[in-house]
Amino acid sequence: MSEKENVVVLGGGIGGLSVGYFLARTGRYHVTVLEKAPVIGGLCASFEHDGFTLDYGAHKIYSVIPGVLDEIRDLMGERLLTLPKKNRLFLRGHLVDYPLKLGNLASVLGFGTFLKLGIGYALELARGFANRQPPRSYEEYMIQRFGRPAYELVFEPLADKVWGDPATLHPEMARARVPASGGLEVILKLLGIKKETAETNAEFFYYPRAGFGDLPQAMREEIEARGGQVLVNVEVQGFERDANRVRSVRAAVDGQPQEFPCDYLVSSIPLSLLERMIFGEGESAAADELQFRHLVLVYVFAKRDLALEDQWIFFPEREFIFSRIFEQKQMNPELGPEGRTTICCDFTCDEDSWQWAASDDELAQKAVEGLVKAGFVTADEVENTLVLRRRNFYPRYDLQYVEKMKAVDARLQQVENLLLTGRIGMYNYNNSDHCVDMGRFIAENLTAGRPPVEVWNDLAQRVAAYKIVD
Numbered sequence: 118m119s120e121k122e123n124v125v126v127l128g129g130g131i132g133g134l135s136v137g138y139f140l141a142r143t144g145r146y147h148v149t150v151l152e153k154a155p156v157i158g159g160l161c162a163s164f165e166h167d168g169f170t171l172d173y174g175a176h177k178i179y180s181v182i183p184g185v186l187d188e189i190r191d192l193m194g195e196r197l198l199t200l201p202k203k204n205r206l207f208l209r210g211h212l213v214d215y216p217l218k219l220g221n222l223a224s225v226l227g228f229g230t231f232l233k234l235g236i237g238y239a240l241e242l243a244r245g246f247a248n249r250q251p252p253r254s255y256e257e258y259m260i261q262r263f264g265r266p267a268y269e270l271v272f273e274p275l276a277d278k279v280w281g282d283p284a285t286l287h288p289e290m291a292r293a294r295v296p297a298s299g300g301l302e303v304i305l306k307l308l309g310i311k312k313e314t315a316e317t318n319a320e321f322f323y324y325p326r327a328g329f330g331d332l333p334q335a336m337r338e339e340i341e342a343r344g345g346q347v348l349v350n351v352e353v354q355g356f357e358r359d360a361n362r363v364r365s366v367r368a369a370v371d372g373q374p375q376e377f378p379c380d381y382l383v384s385s386i387p388l389s390l391l392e393r394m395i396f397g398e399g400e401s402a403a404a405d406e407l408q409f410r411h412l413v414l415v416y417v418f419a420k421r422d423l424a425l426e427d428q429w430i431f432f433p434e435r436e437f438i439f440s441r442i443f444e445q446k447q448m449n450p451e452l453g454p455e456g457r458t459t460i461c462c463d464f465t466c467d468e469d470s471w472q473w474a475a476s477d478d479e480l481a482q483k484a485v486e487g488l489v490k491a492g493f494v495t496a497d498e499v500e501n502t503l504v505l506r507r508r509n510f511y512p513r514y515d516l517q518y519v520e521k522m523k524a525v526d527a528r529l530q531q532v533e534n535l536l537l538t539g540r541i542g543m544y545n546y547n548n549s550d551h552c553v554d555m556g557r558f559i560a561e562n563l564t565a566g567r568p569p570v571e572v573w574n575d576l577a578q579r580v581a582a583y584k585i586v587d
């Protein structure tokens with residue numbers, strides 16, 4: 118064996134694969150990625166179903182983090198398509214531009230509502246000049262930026278559908294998810310006088326022509342080409358420890374026990390699972406306090422070549438079960454057969470919600486009803502449906518989440534050679550470009566000889582500034 122240091126990465130989603138890819142590329146580490154599922158990619162994978170290549174909801178490659186798109190272009194080259202972004206919001210039976218523009222809203226909502234939105238916004242603007250307190254919740258953040266009428270019309274129902282009661286959400290949720298401009302800039306944008314920038318709205322994006330899952334696949338190929346390994350069907354059973362370091366990972370690979378020595382352990386698996394593996398099953402996990410929402414995806418297959426003009430459309434109104442719909446063939450028509458299409462309807466819910474308790478048939482029926490009502494398919498065009506569920510995929514930043522995360526970090530940082538990455542692994546509401554950035558950051562800093570705890574704390578600060586760009 119070489120003198121390379123061993124890094125074991127838990128989880129083969131884009132978070133785990135990114136860190137594996139950047140570490141393997143340095144030539145200094147032997148990388149082993151351990152994935153529980155039979156396939157790699159996690160939520161960034163693609164899968165085959167009924168003649169289609171499907172993603173887990175709308176996934177685009179876009180980034181405002183310097184250098185990240187260059188890294189992805191270098192990795193994927195000709196495997197990427199460049200697409201102009203087309204996405205809107207469905208409101209009161211009409212499609213309106215998203216991010217919102219008042220001119221566009223006016224024609225759809227009528228003069229009365231339009232005036233109400235304008236007055237609401239002007240009132241908030243005036244309050245802004247009167248030294249108002251910084252926002253304490255998602256609700257206050259959005260009202261201060263857009264005014265109460267616009268908040269109640271669009272942002273409150275959409276946020277409630279995705280994360281639950283916005284008054285109990287940390288303002289950080291809004292900062293990470295919504296273009297952060299304020300004051301005059303918002304007015305100018307709403308009036309359509311000032312354009313959105315690349316920082317707030319992607320005009321184009323990249324998409325792997327073979328399906329989004331080709332991005333994690335390309336990373337896997339590079340890790341393997343550099344002598345690393347990416348193993349699937351792995352059940353991690355525990356760790357061997359010397360004092361405060363993990364010395365090796367015990368796992369069953371395809372049912373066979375194996376031990377993986379590690380100088381560094383990087384985890385992208387759920388935090389409470391990791392915590393229990395380290396401190397023992399009987400212990401309570403600080404990470405249990407963190408809140409998540411479950412994800413549901415309903416794919417509706419229909420007998421028509423294309424159903425939408427957009428790649429994806431947001432649905433804030435509560436009468437629709439979904440908060441977004443996405444047509445796979447808008448990314449690349451070759452991902453499905455001619456004369457047929459599929460629309461993926463996504464939404465989130467809590468463990469104790471009626472949606473989570475509902476049968477797949479009931480959810481599918483509600484999704485189809487919504488699509489028919491919105492006019493994107495007719496009932497007799499619908500051929501069949503597929504319902505997929507994923508537990509705890511949406512971090513929900515409640516008002517205390519910063520303190521909760523500090524407690525988790527303090528506990529896990531007792532392990533000196535451990536680092537966290539990814540969306541679930543680091544409890545960060547993020548996209549794949551952020552996962553790429555995390556992987557690159559970890560690799561650069563470990564290679565520079567910095568102790569993991571320093572890298573961890575700096576990464577946590579970096580991650581806190583990430584923004585999702587629509």
Ligand SMILES: Cc1cc2nc3c(=O)[nH]c(=O)nc-3n(C[C@H](O)[C@H](O)[C@H](O)COP(=O)(O)OP(=O)(O)OC[C@H]3O[C@@H](n4cnc5c(N)ncnc54)[C@H](O)[C@@H]3O)c2cc1C
Nearest residue numbers: 128130131132153159160174176177386539540547548549
């Ligand atoms: C509807 C939707 C739309 C999105 N749109 C976009 C978009 O447009 N652009 C974008 O870039 N991103 C988008 N994202 C976000 C993107 O999917 C995530 O940022 C990304 O998938 C997070 O990757 P991850 O590796 O952190 O987590 P995951 O994908 O969850 O990967 C974690 C991996 O760990 C594995 N694992 C779990 N437990 C164990 C264990 N005990 N042992 C070993 N392995 C384990 C899991 O099987 C999984 O493969 C979207 C997400 C959703 C749901």
